Amino acid sequence: MENDTTLRRWLDDLHQHRPLIIAGPCSAETEEQVLETARQLKAAGIKIFRAGIWKPRTRPGGFEGVGAIGLKWLQKAKAETGMLMAVEVANANHIKLALEHDIDVLWIGARTTVNPFVVQEIADALANTDKIVLLKNPVNPDLALWIGGLERLYNAGIKKLGVIHRGFSTYEKTKYRNEPEWQLPIELHQRFPHLPIFCDPSHITGRRELIQQVSQQALDLNYDGLMIETHPEPDAAWSDAAQQVTPARLAEIMDKLVLREQTNETEAFNSELEKLRRQIDVQDTQLIELLAKRMQIADEIGRLKKDCNVTVLQTNRWKSILEKMQREGQAQNLGEDFILKLFRAIHQESINHQEQIINKE
Ligand code: PEP
Ligand code: MN
Numbered sequence: 001m002e003n004d005t006t007l008r009r010w011l012d013d014l015h016q017h018r019p020l021i022i023a024g025p026c027s028a029e030t031e032e033q034v035l036e037t038a039r040q041l042k043a044a045g046i047k048i049f050r051a052g053i054w055k056p057r058t059r060p061g062g063f064e065g066v067g068a069i070g071l072k073w074l075q076k077a078k079a080e081t082g083m084l085m086a087v088e089v090a091n092a093n094h095i096k097l098a099l100e101h102d103i104d105v106l107w108i109g110a111r112t113t114v115n116p117f118v119v120q121e122i123a124d125a126l127a128n129t130d131k132i133v134l135l136k137n138p139v140n141p142d143l144a145l146w147i148g149g150l151e152r153l154y155n156a157g158i159k160k161l162g163v164i165h166r167g168f169s170t171y172e173k174t175k176y177r178n179e180p181e182w183q184l185p186i187e188l189h190q191r192f193p194h195l196p197i198f199c200d201p202s203h204i205t206g207r208r209e210l211i212q213q214v215s216q217q218a219l220d221l222n223y224d225g226l227m228i229e230t231h232p233e234p235d236a237a238w239s240d241a242a243q244q245v246t247p248a249r250l251a252e253i254m255d256k257l258v259l260r261e262q263t264n265e266t267e268a269f270n271s272e273l274e275k276l277r278r279q280i281d282v283q284d285t286q287l288i289e290l291l292a293k294r295m296q297i298a299d300e301i302g303r304l305k306k307d308c309n310v311t312v313l314q315t316n317r318w319k320s321i322l323e324k325m326q327r328e329g330q331a332q333n334l335g336e337d338f339i340l341k342l343f344r345a346i347h348q349e350s351i352n353h354q355e356q357i358i359n360k361e
Contacts, residue, residue: 001154007194010132010160011224016047018259019218020225022086022105022198023250024050026240027063028070036232038077040247044254048105049077050086050227054094055239056111063238071101078102086134091118092125099129107134108149110166110203114138119149123156132160134198141168141181143188150192162196163188164227165218167204174337177206177243180214182221189222202229202243211245212253222262228253291346295353302354312354318347 001007014020023041028034028051038049051074055065074085086105089095090112098106106126112118113136126133133153138145146163153161165185167178189197199218201211215226231237234244245253264270305312322343329339 001151002192003194005194006159007161007192008196008224011162011196014047018224019215019257020048020198021046021250021254022048022050022225022227023230023247024086025052025231025237026202026229026244027052027055027238028066028073029238031073031076033232034070034073034077035080037230037247038081038083040232041230041250042081042083044247044251046250047083048086049074049081049083050105050107050229052239053087054090056088056090056109068097068101071097071103074103075101078104084132086132089122092121095122095125099131103131105132105134107164108136110136110139112136113149114140114142114145116145116148116152119152123152123158126153126158127156129158130160131158132162133158134162134164136164136166136200137168137184139169139178141179141184143184146184146188147191150195162198162224164198164200165204165223166200166227176204176210178204180204180217182217186221196224198225198227199223200227202227202240206240206243208234208243208245208249211243212256215253216257219257219259291349294346295349298350298353299357302357305354306358312351312358321347 011020023044023046025033025037034051037051041049051070053065053067053070053074055063057064071087074087077083078085084104085102086107087094087098087103088109089098089106090109095106108119108122112122119135135146135149135153138149150161150163163185165180167176167180168184170179185197185199189195199215201214201218202208204214205211211228215228218226228250229240229244230247230250231241231244232246234246235241237244302312304310322340325343326336326339330336
């Protein structure tokens with residue numbers, strides 16, 4: 001699968017320029033809402049319309065989707081606008097109904113991707129159909145689980161594949177509804193360079209004001225497209241109200257996106273880039289050397305603690321290091337979250353070194 005260049009064929013066959021935008025409401029609510037949104041999106045040049053028909057809710061009691069009746073509304077929207085229709089499917093019955101209603105694109109939601117049994121059931125139900133299937137990342141930041149889902153679909157003969165990056169849930173509340181953890185989709189892309197990749201800034205941010213910025217970040221990382229929740233009256237939406245935008249706002253977002261070249265063949269650009277990359281390489285080597293020196297000091301502290309029979313973890317010391325580094329980091333324009341992750345990793349490595357000394361030397 002890694003080297004299968006045909007993975008992008010369905011995308012190329014759509015003849016859309018990057019980014020390919022999939023837009024539509026979080027949920028289909030009424031026939032009028034579906035048709036109205038579809039008309040406005042068609043006018044904005046959108047080619048793929050999304051709507052949730054069955055909604056996975058974290059807790060019961062929320063709006064759980066209109067169900068199969070909504071598929072009829074999508075059929076009407078398709079007949080009227082010619083847009084491709086996309087829905088979320090989470091079991092074999094959803095797929096049966098979606099296929100009966102001529103749905104073109106099926107996506108697998110984040111709460112479904114986490115379950116290999118369900119993904120396999122979906123893969124079996126879709127085997128050898130020619131539908132476009134998009135796999136959202138699992139809610140937890142587990143790349144192997146995401147890849148496992150892809151392999152199940154690929155092995156079932158589904159070749160019109162793609163992934164949607166919608167961020168990862170965290171216990172700590174951050175500025176995002178779901179942390180992007182960009183490193184994961186980047187790694188996925190390195191492993192499957194021909195696999196189309198979409199970003200869903202709506203579910204990453206949870207807030208419509210942040211959608212422009214995250215969409216731009218995705219384009220800067222060479223994503224093929226975006227999935228953006230769009231509703232004629234976002235504040236009145238039955239689900240995910242805070243993150244939906246009007247079709248007019250979507251058009252503005254699209255308009256403001258800056259599409260940068262993936263490469264630039266000019267001599268001046270290449271030589272300047274090479275020069276800067278050499279500087280980065282030198283700094284990276286120095287970073288490793290510095291880290292190694294820091295660990296040698298940690299080893300010495302480990303020996304001292306061993307001799308004096310003191311525990312490895314000194315909570316107050318760690319707290320004060322972190323506070324000091326966050327202050328210094330801030331002064332150097334380094335993100336608070338970055339400093340926290342960096343020093344957690346460094347601290348963990350120091351603990352590992354000291355554990356080894358105390359228990360083995
Ligand atoms: C959705 O797209 O409306 C949805 C439920 O998304 P996710 O699976 O990413 O939470
Ligand atoms: Mn939603």
